[in-house]
Amino acid sequence: MNTRPLPHQIQDASGDVVRDRPWIFRTYAGHSSARASNQLFRSNLEQGQTGLSIAFDLPTQCGYDSDDPIARPEVGKVGVPINSLDDFHVLFEGIPLEKMNTSMTINGTAMWLLALYVALARERGVSIDQLAGTTQNDLVKEYLARGTYIFPPQESLRIIAEMYEYCLDEIPKWNASNICSYHLQEAGATPVQELAFALANAVSLLDLLQARGRFDHEQFERAVGRISFFVNAGIRFVEEMCKMRAFSELWNEITRDRYGVQNERFRRFRYGVQVNSLGLTEGQPENNAWRILIETLGITLSRNARCRALQLPAWNEALSLPRPWDQQWSLRLQQILAYETDLLEYPDLFDGSPVVQSKVAELKQIARAEIERILELGGVIPAIESGYMKSALVKSMSERMSAINDGAQIVVGVNRWTEGLPSPLLAGDDGGVFKADPAAASETLENLARTRKARDPERVKRSLEQLKEAARKGTPMFEASVECALARVTTGEWANALREVFGEYRPPTGIDGQRLSLGGDRVEQLRARIASLTDTLGHRPRILVGKPGLDGHSNGAEVIAVSARHVGFDVIYSGIRLTADAIVRAAVEEDVDLIGASVLSGSHVELAHQIMTGLESSGAKGRIRVVFGGIIPKQDAEKLIQLGVDRIFTPSDYELMDIMESIVDVIEAAHA
């Protein structure tokens, strides 16, 4: 205490030399049913995980009950299904809410899930100011990349703003939203785009909170302090570290200069991370373990830009949803880094490095210009509605794919060193992938039926009316939502009530006017083949690219649509969230030659079955060919072929021209 700490030592507030506390360790988890997920959470907590990160299934995220026809194939697939407060009681059984830091990856229905959490606390007798955690609640990136939006942008931002206004004093330890750049990188964003889009998003939100005028300046400063971010970290880890430093510096400058935030604490850039999934490969999947480790270094090495919370993907995510063991392996990485290494003993390692300083300055400068451009358009809402941001992302993604295709960007095991010994990790009984329990959905459906039967229908009706009235009048909707939760209103009922008032939104797809930069002999050969196919058919071959079901990860489908146009197909891109029936109908009415369906949520078998049945009953089976793309395990691929699907494309089919050639083959064969 008497000796001054040396530059390589960290001191705490009282001047003692200490070791840093590690970040929060999370594992993104949830599947099958509330009961199965509860068991998983409890076992993860026993393993040393320090915060919950809940994955909800797509019907819950998109505001449908589990028994809705569009929801059925997706129940419990990518997360836990939550239909009502009864499910929440099961999900959190034996877990003390007051001690948990709970992160919910929930957006379109974020207000509803937080209302359920608050209602659960009330029924348990826990004071809500003890609740801590995050609702992701960033609709901007949903419109751009992830797809689980429900309402139009204005209304979505109103919901977010109301949640900030409610949480600030009622649940002060709750992050009402998390500004996400994570999904933008997954959709192809460059580091600069990640910086600019996320910060412009945060600025638009703060501008809105200011304009609504519900906060005085003291409250507003605290609200600024509640803004947190969810960021991605890719394989170029030096640049990624610099990106994080640029984020911190830019946020400090923006909150100080644009909003006059005096308290330094409220200007701090607080962020959680999941490292990149986009770059994880299906081929030689064991290599992904190294990628995850390296990407983790990017957001932990620099103390001044270290994440607050971290969740890691699993090595086999390009193959299927991860199994508990795969997640445990990733958690162990965090624990080794935090507790075995000396990382947490040192202050920032890069302060004063001219290389890092220069790189950070460059990123900041370009990002600032881009932020200005978006603000000149009027902020993020106009930039979404006009398709400006989406087009920029689709362009970056197309460029990335072109670079991998022509070898300018090396991906080990994919376009270089592709020959390898078979991986013993894939040799287990389960083939190294996760198998969902098909019976889990029926338990969820039974619980839903039971809830509907046991509740007081008058109270349900009344609470939904109050919710709609608040929505119409512009008064706060949160308390009304809590009352709905207590009345055992269901997720679908809550969302439908607001759909009635706000309507549903469909954003621009961003693929119009996009071009691939790919050229060369392959492209010319394909164009020639398509020209001769055009002579055979009498029309340019027409394909419909679509995403059946609720999965909103549209990047893959968009790149396919752009590539298909590039080589000369006429493409109907029908966007996301369509029923299999709607896709079949569009295919028949527009008389396409082939349907390309993209599914990443794991419900490909059900959806393929529905599409093939639909084609059969409209007499088009056989004439309209079908191909599928997505994360589709081998065993499932065989099932799809049996159903009559011609080709299956998985993440290992990264060569766009190979995919296009296959599609031409399929159409040619049908007319041979």
Add this chain to the structure above:
Amino acid sequence: MTATRRVRPTTLEEFRAGVLAGERPAVARAITLVESQRADHQRLAQELVTQLLPHSGRAHRVGITGVPGAGKSTFIDELGTRLLERGKRVAVLAVDPSSVRSGGSILGDKTRMERLASDPRAYIRPSPTAGSLGGVARATRQGIIVVEAAGFDVVLVETVGVGQSETTVAQMVDTFLLLMLGRTGDSLQGIKRGVLELADVIAVNKADGHGASEASRAASELASAVRLLEPQSPHWRPPVLTCSGLEGSGIDDVWVQVEAHRHTLEQRGELEDKRVRQEVDWMWALVKERIESELRHHPALRARAEQLTQKLRAHATTASRAADELLASLDWFGNDRDS
């Protein structure tokens, strides 16, 4: 590959029966047929359309145009849904000049007409991508016959308000509806005066929220602009209305005017005249297209044209003398001129 039953109409009779029974797959296949570039398909298409002709003509053919961003899709979705509620059957065909190119294309986004697209009583088909606007026009005209024969009683032909496509569409419909925007400041928004002249009904869309007052201001400016134009029919002066496809307000009034227009034409006996005139114009347009194409490909003429081009380049002749010489080298004009 699984062997499956092929339920595709292949013979003329199968096409005819399927379309007349209003079977969706048959209608879709028939439209692909009339769009086809293959000579044998075109012959079959001619035969089919001729046989369907007696069953067509009963629908109200309405063209809808507007600048990009005027909210056409939302408007059509709202209008179409209302027409379905009144028991009408609605078909939407699109003419998109941007689709006229040699490479592949992204076809019109049906998801922008979500309710209509998911209603089994409606049929939506985007623009064909043929080699020329003329080719698209041929396909769409025949497409109208097909959907009419299949029992649709309102045919909406949508086109984006750029290039020549508005004129093309105006020449194949009974009523031409122009959608405008109130927001862009300039009341005529760079839309060509010619398009205003084609319009039978004008609606300023997006009259919602903050746009409402701008929309009504734009509407009154447009109304005075329209008064300066010579009307197409002595009995009809194009009305200017405001509406909101998003909120659904004013849509019914627009449709009342669209129906009133047709009713007026019918009462005055102008509808039949208009349709016949369109057919005759179309015949001559086809003749012109064919003659020009034949001339351009005529070997002797091409050689002569090449020589004349050289002379023009050397400033050795004028365009009108060159045209005279070129025409003189054709027997069927030359004989007349000699005598």
